[in-house]
Structures are given as structure tokens and as C-alpha cells.
Amino acid sequence: MSREVEITALEAVAHWFSEAKRAVILTGPELTFEAGIPDAGELHFNPDINSFREDDSVKEKYWEKIAEIYPKISAAEPTAAHKAIYELSILGELDCVITQAVDALLIKAGCENVLQIYSSIHWAQCLNCGKDYRMMETLTEMSRYGRKIPSCAVCRTGILKPPLSFPGQPLPHWEVREAWIKIQNCDFLICAGASLENEPVASFPVQARGGGAKTVVISAAKGSADDYVDAVLYGGPAVVLPALVEEVKRVSSV
Ligand SMILES: [Zn+2]
Missing domain, CATH: 3.40.50.1220 (TPP-binding domain)
Incomplete structure (x- = not known):
């Protein structure tokens, strides 16, 4: 051309x-x-929703990756x-x-x-009660208490994940x-x-x-x-x- x-x-x-x-x-x-922030553009690391729900090792691996890349996304x-x-x-x-x-x-x-x-990676949402948390606050809490998987402070039992669609979710x-x-x-x-x-x-x-x-x-x-x-x-x-x-x-x- x-x-x-x-x-x-x-x-x-x-x-x-x-x-x-x-x-x-x-x-x-x-x-x-x-x-x-190329990783967030790809998001290939999003696991299948069912394995995320059922397997703690999948949740741990996911949150480890989020803790690594989110500060870069937040500062971009x-x-x-x-x-x-x-x-x-x-x-x-x-x-x-x-x-x-x-x-x-x-x-x-x-x-x-x-x-x-x-959706947005700046939030984490409880899959049980729907409570929204700021991603940075969630990661700060995890770091402060040495948690590998965050949990919901309201219903206590809920799994947190960003409201992004994982494979298997609409x-x-x-x-x-x-x-x-x-x-x-x-x-x-x-x-x-x-x-x-x-x-x-x-x-x-x-x-x-x-x-x-x-x-x-x-x-x-x-x-x-x-x-x-x-x-x-x-x-x-x-x-x-x-x-x-x-x-x-x-x-x-x-
Ligand atoms: Zn909850």
C-alpha cells in the first residue's frame, strides 16, 4: 500500500x-x-470454572498469578x-x-x-453471596494473613474470583x-x-x-x-x- x-x-x-x-x-x-500488560490482554491463564470451584490447587495457582500481574495492571x-x-x-x-x-x-x-x-479485573466477587471486593484490598488481605486463597468476609464460605468469564461461564x-x-x-x-x-x-x-x-x-x-x-x-x-x-x-x- x-x-x-x-x-x-x-x-x-x-x-x-x-x-x-x-x-x-x-x-x-x-x-x-x-x-x-500483555498477560491481562491474553488471560489464557483463566481456568475452567468447574475446576476452579472444585480444586483448591487450581484456585491457588490462579490467585498466585493474579497477585503477580495485578500490581502491573493497577499501575498501568x-x-x-x-x-x-x-x-x-x-x-x-x-x-x-x-x-x-x-x-x-x-x-x-x-x-x-x-x-x-x-468485565473488569479490578474487582473480586463472591460466587456465593455476590459481595464485591476491590482487587487490591483482596490481595493486600491475602498478603497480610498469608492466605493462598481469599474467602468472603460476609458469608465466610464463598469463593472469590474476578467477575471475568472463565471457560465454561457465559x-x-x-x-x-x-x-x-x-x-x-x-x-x-x-x-x-x-x-x-x-x-x-x-x-x-x-x-x-x-x-x-x-x-x-x-x-x-x-x-x-x-x-x-x-x-x-x-x-x-x-x-x-x-x-x-x-x-x-x-x-x-x-
Ligand atoms: Zn460471600
């Missing part, structure tokens, strides 16, 4: 964003990776990509941001209307339903650094396009959606999204 074609695609995307009345941005693991700062999405929310008619990331960095960057469809119902409604109603969808390989997210660009929305992929890597979306901007979201912000400002002032 020549430099000239790349600039033209960026300009077209900027125009679509400026003209959109209900734009949606979908983000995912590439943004988490760019923030220096929004990147140029997160900040650019916040700027886009000011510049245009951005209905919401749907994210696969569990790090809450979009919220840290100031974004409102964020749908975390894989995605958070409310968030996914809201995301579907937003996708069906949007007139412009940017998939920036999202993983479009698995459902339900794999169907989001298809659904948006079917409803008449322009669809764009921004990614450092080629993906299966590239062939049917209206435009693809290759590059890391932390590079491409700030360039898009500048282009939106430019086309809006012409």
Missing part, C-alpha cells in the same frame, strides 16, 4: 467519523498490550490510544466504547459510556446485550485493536455493516474481518488513533 493510499484511507475514516451520529468504537487486547497508565479515544468522544458523536479489555484504562483516560464486555449478560443494541443502532463502527476471531465480537462488524454502518478496522496485524470492512488502517492503535484525531480535527475545520 502506498503512502498516498494510506493518507486517503485515513482521511475517509476521519470524514465518516465526523459525519456519524451514533459512532461506536470497539477496542481489545492490542491496547492492553501497548500499555505494557492510559496510552496514546486510550487518550485518542477520549478525544474522539469530545470531537464527535461517540455513542459508546465497547471493550474486550479488562484493565479499565479507557475509564482511567476519562472515557464515559464504556461497556466492558469481558459473558456478562447485561454488557453483551447493551453492546448488541449499540452495534445494531450505530452508523459507524471502528474496531481498534480488538480481537475479532471469537463470538459474539466476531459478528459485531458484520451486524453493523448489515445495518448500514460504515465499518473500519485499526490493527497492527491482518485479520479475518479485513476483507469485508469499508477500510483497514494497519498500525498499532497507539499510533493510528492519535493520527485519526488529528485528521478529524483537520477535516472538521476545512
Whole structure:
């Protein structure tokens, strides 16, 4: 792809964003990776929910990993990509941001209307009574009392886990339903650094396009959606999204 074609695609995307009345941005693991927390972007270490419930050694191993990576996630700062999405929310008619990331960095960057469809790693929830605990407080308690597995202070018997969906568990119902409604109603969808390989997210660009929305992929890597979306901007979201912000400002002032 020549430099000239790349600039033209960026300009077209900027125009679509400026003209959109209900734009949606979908983000995912590439943004988490760019923030220096690759493990949380992958989350391959999430065990099957049944073995987590039944096997203390699985729980121990999981919480050991969380204790190792959570301080990194908690200390991570929004990147140029997160900040650019916040700027886009000011510049245009951005209905919401749907994210696969569990790090809450979009919220840290100031974004409102964020749908975390894989939930958040900043909380731990009791599987028995539903009590929520801040992750940092849970880890601090574990460290203070030398516990390998945290337990619920309210019901005493409950198992704690982050509200992330482990294999064998459905995605958070409310968030996914809201995301579907937003996708069906949007007139412009940017998939920036999202993983479009698995459902339900794999169907989001298809659904948006079917409803008449322009669809764009921004990614450092080629993906299966590239062939049917209206435009693809290759590059890391932390590079491409700030360039898009500048282009939106430019086309809006012409
Ligand atoms: Zn409980």
C-alpha cells in the first residue's frame, strides 16, 4: 500500500467519523498490550470454572498469578490510544466504547459510556453471596494473613474470583446485550485493536455493516474481518488513533 493510499484511507475514516451520529468504537487486547500488560490482554491463564470451584490447587495457582500481574495492571497508565479515544468522544458523536479489555484504562483516560464486555479485573466477587471486593484490598488481605486463597468476609464460605468469564461461564449478560443494541443502532463502527476471531465480537462488524454502518478496522496485524470492512488502517492503535484525531480535527475545520 502506498503512502498516498494510506493518507486517503485515513482521511475517509476521519470524514465518516465526523459525519456519524451514533459512532461506536470497539477496542481489545492490542491496547492492553501497548500499555505494557500483555498477560491481562491474553488471560489464557483463566481456568475452567468447574475446576476452579472444585480444586483448591487450581484456585491457588490462579490467585498466585493474579497477585503477580495485578500490581502491573493497577499501575498501568492510559496510552496514546486510550487518550485518542477520549478525544474522539469530545470531537464527535461517540455513542459508546465497547471493550474486550479488562484493565479499565479507557475509564482511567476519562472515557464515559464504556461497556466492558469481558468485565473488569479490578474487582473480586463472591460466587456465593455476590459481595464485591476491590482487587487490591483482596490481595493486600491475602498478603497480610498469608492466605493462598481469599474467602468472603460476609458469608465466610464463598469463593472469590474476578467477575471475568472463565471457560465454561457465559459473558456478562447485561454488557453483551447493551453492546448488541449499540452495534445494531450505530452508523459507524471502528474496531481498534480488538480481537475479532471469537463470538459474539466476531459478528459485531458484520451486524453493523448489515445495518448500514460504515465499518473500519485499526490493527497492527491482518485479520479475518479485513476483507469485508469499508477500510483497514494497519498500525498499532497507539499510533493510528492519535493520527485519526488529528485528521478529524483537520477535516472538521476545512
Ligand atoms: Zn460471600
